[in-house]
Amino acid sequence: xxxxxxxxxxxxxxxxxxxxxxxxxxxxxxxxxxxxxxxxxxxxxxxxxxxxxxxxxxxxxxxxxxxxxxxxxxxxxxxxxxxxxxxxxxxxxxxxxxxxxxxxxxxxxxxxxxxxxxxxxxxxxxxxxxxxxxxxxxxxxxxxxxxxxxxxxxxxxxxxxxxxxxxxxxxxxxxxxxxxxxxxxxxxxxxxxxxx
Amino acid sequence: xxxxxxxxxxxxxxxxxxxxxxxxxxxxxxxxxxxxxxxxxxxxxxxxxxxxxxxxxxxxxxxxxxxxxxxxxxxxxxxxxxxxxxxxxxxxxxxxxxxxxxxxxxxxxxxxxxxxxxxxxxxxxxxxxxxxxxxxxxxxxxxxxxxxxxxxxxxxxxxxxxxxxxxxxxxxxxxxxxxxxxxxxxxxxxxxxxxx
DNA sequence: ACTCATCTAGAGACGCCTCTCTAGAGATAT
DNA sequence: ATATCTCTAGAGAGGCGTCTCTAGATGAGT
Numbered sequence: 279x280x281x282x283x284x285x286x287x288x289x290x291x292x293x294x295x296x297x298x299x300x301x302x303x304x305x306x307x308x309x310x311x312x313x314x315x316x317x318x319x320x321x322x323x324x325x326x327x328x329x330x331x332x333x334x335x336x337x338x339x340x341x342x343x344x345x346x347x348x349x350x351x352x353x354x355x356x357x358x359x360x361x362x363x364x365x366x367x368x369x370x371x372x373x374x375x376x377x378x379x380x381x382x383x384x385x386x387x388x389x390x391x392x393x394x395x396x397x398x399x400x401x402x403x404x405x406x407x408x409x410x411x412x413x414x415x416x417x418x419x420x421x422x423x424x425x426x427x428x429x430x431x432x433x434x435x436x437x438x439x440x441x442x443x444x445x446x447x448x449x450x451x452x453x454x455x456x457x458x459x460x461x462x463x464x465x466x467x468x469x470x471x472x473x474x
Numbered sequence: 475x476x477x478x479x480x481x482x483x484x485x486x487x488x489x490x491x492x493x494x495x496x497x498x499x500x501x502x503x504x505x506x507x508x509x510x511x512x513x514x515x516x517x518x519x520x521x522x523x524x525x526x527x528x529x530x531x532x533x534x535x536x537x538x539x540x541x542x543x544x545x546x547x548x549x550x551x552x553x554x555x556x557x558x559x560x561x562x563x564x565x566x567x568x569x570x571x572x573x574x575x576x577x578x579x580x581x582x583x584x585x586x587x588x589x590x591x592x593x594x595x596x597x598x599x600x601x602x603x604x605x606x607x608x609x610x611x612x613x614x615x616x617x618x619x620x621x622x623x624x625x626x627x628x629x630x631x632x633x634x635x636x637x638x639x640x641x642x643x644x645x646x647x648x649x650x651x652x653x654x655x656x657x658x659x660x661x662x663x664x665x666x667x668x669x670x
Numbered sequence: 671a672c673t674c675a676t677c678t679a680g681a682g683a684c685g686c687c688t689c690t691c692t693a694g695a696g697a698t699a700t
Numbered sequence: 701a702t703a704t705c706t707c708t709a710g711a712g713a714g715g716c717g718t719c720t721c722t723a724g725a726t727g728a729g730t
Contacts, residue, residue, distance in 0.1 A: 284677050284726035306502065309717060320679050321719080327677095331718060387643070428652070435640060435656045443639010444631060447583075456624070460631045460664050467663030468656050480696040480707050505687060516709050517689080527688060 288319050290327055297338040298378050302450075306385050308335065333398050339386050340402050342379035346372055347409040355420035359469045362417050362437045366465035369441035373453055380449050410438070422473040429473040436468035484515050486523055493534040494574050498646075502581050504531065529594050535582050536598050538575035542568055543605040551616035555665045558613050558633045562661035565637035569649050576645050606634070618669040625669040632664035 296316040300308035310331050314321045328334035349368050355361045373380035388407055395403050418425050418433045441461045445453060492512040496504035506527050510517045524530035545564050551557045569576035584603055591599050610630050611621060618625045637657045641649055 284675095286676090287678065310719085311717065320681095321717095322679055322721090323677080325719065329719095431650075431652070432656065435653075439640050439643060440636070440656075440660055443642060444635050446639060446642070447635060456627070457631075459667060460628065463663040463667055464636055464660035467659040471655060471659055480705090482706090483708065506689085507687065516711095517687095518691090518709060518711095519707080521689065522707065525689095 288317055288323050288327075293317060293319075293324055293327060293334070294338045294341055297334055298342070298382050301335065301338065301385050302378050302381050305381075310334065329398050330396070333396055336386060336391060336396070336399055337402070339382055339391075340399070340406060342376075342382040343406060345376060345379050346383065350409055350413050353413070355416060358417065358421035359466060361420060362433060362469040363462055363465045365413065365417065365437040366441045366461050367458060369438075370445055370453055370458055370461060373445055373449060377449070380445075384446065384449055414438070421469065424473075426473055432468060432471050432473065436465045440464045440468060484513055484519050484523075489513060489515075489520055489523060489530070490534045490537055493530055494538070494578050497531065497534065497581050498574050498577050501577075506530065525594050526592065529592055532582060532587060532592070532595055533598070535578055535587075536595070536602060538572075538578040539602060541572060541575050542579065546605055546609050549609070551612060554613065554617035555662060557616060558629060558665040559658055559661045561609065561613065561633040562637045562657050563654060565634075566641055566649055566654055566657060569641055569645060573645070576641075580642065580645055610634070617665065620669075622669060628664060628667050628669065632661045636660045636664060 293313065296313045297308070299316055300312040304312060310321050310324055313334070314324055317324070324334065328337065349372055350365070353361055353365050353368075388403075391399070391403060414430060414434050414437065415425060417437060418429045421433060422429045444457060444461055444464070448454075448457070489509065492509045493504070495512055496508040500508060506517050506520055509530070510520055513520070520530065524533065545568055546561070549557050549561050549564075584599075587595070587599060610626060610633065613633060614621050614625045614629045617629060640653060640657055640660070644650075644653070
């Protein structure tokens with residue numbers, strides 16, 4: 279049977295929340311000391327749950343990415359171009375609803391993290407991008423009837439790079455509603471390119 | 475009359491070049507020690523010309539921004555939508571021709587730097603964005619016949635945010651040519667939005 | 671009561687980085 | 701030769717941030 283020992287004062291989730299706030303304020307130069315100040319906890323309590331500063335902040339990043347992935351599951355493929363555009367429009371919506379997660383997501387890039395991943399993070403990182411990859415695969419097949427590198431690239435630009443690019447400079451401030459019109463226009467235009 | 479004293483071993487430009495290389499490798503966490511290693515010079519020689527680490531790296535950033543501005547001057551306004559798209563296409567071209575400058579430009583944001591600018595940098599920073607502002611003003615007037623906040627926002631999205639957003643994830647690697655088709659499609663689509 | 675395990679708590683070692691400071695080298699003018 | 705100025709050169713002070721380590725608090729099982 280489990281031994282309870284002392285009650286937990288600072289849960290993993292609370293620590294990640296504080297880390298997210300610190301990143302919101304200081305971005306990549308956030309420190310463990312800032313997190314511990316926000317939490318009102320000594321740094322030891324943080325290092326008790328996270329092996330290093332990197333593991334802490336990357337774990338927070340992974341959590342935000344996974345929150346975003348939960349939004350991806352609700353798009354059909356009846357009209358392919360429409361589906362691509364709808365997927366693109368999820369991004370401004372998500373950033374408005376979860377501004378701290380949005381900012382957190384800008385702090386690291388998957389490709390950088392995979393260059394020399396910490397063993398503690400490997401299991402979480404390995405298949406992290408699968409939901410996005412699957413969505414783009416599915417939309418590509420619906421749009422072009424086949425899956426080619428070129429087709430994938432176009433769909434990824436239309437439903438991911440474009441909205442992220444348009445919104446990125448505004449992350450941290452409020453994201454105006456008229457951005458959505460621009461996202462819709464740009465995404466639709468790219469989705470209409472041929473899979474040459 | 476000027477006294478020449480000892481000949482200069484490390485010019486301002488050479489130091490900025492080394493700083494740009496360091497930023498290319500380590501981005502915002504580049505250090506003065508890395509720059510001095512690249513240059514084969516002691517840190518004192520760097521601090522002799524730049525008052526602080528910040529002044530050094532921001533000066534390098536300013537230099538890259540100004541290099542980009544030199545590209546802006548060659549776009550007409552005969553067909554407004556076409557002119558906006560052409561301006562957008564300058565960005566992938568510039569990033570391919572000057573990859574180190576492109577990466578340098580991603581290291582800071584004008585708005586962040588202006589929050590608490592170092593006195594040494596103020597004169598250079600104050601009017602830094604004027605060329606871009608003027609270009610966008612000019613394109614907005616050509617496109618809509620008047621200059622409104624909404625119109626400016628649309629044109630800025632079409633000729634600046636969109637291409638930067640599409641290219642940003644690739645900065646550091648080679649930027650494929652087919653990106654230009656996507657930039658053209660997205661930029662043209664946004665430029666066709668009405669100034670509602 | 672006592673054992674065992676988990677967690678809190680915080681002092682401080684250690685390393686890296688920025689920046690200062692001083693000695694002196696090289697070039698020119700007198 | 702001497703004075704004077706600019707720049708190089710590099711040692712090291714000082715600050716900040718990460719991370720370690722140990723002491724002890726807490727509560728469940730026996």
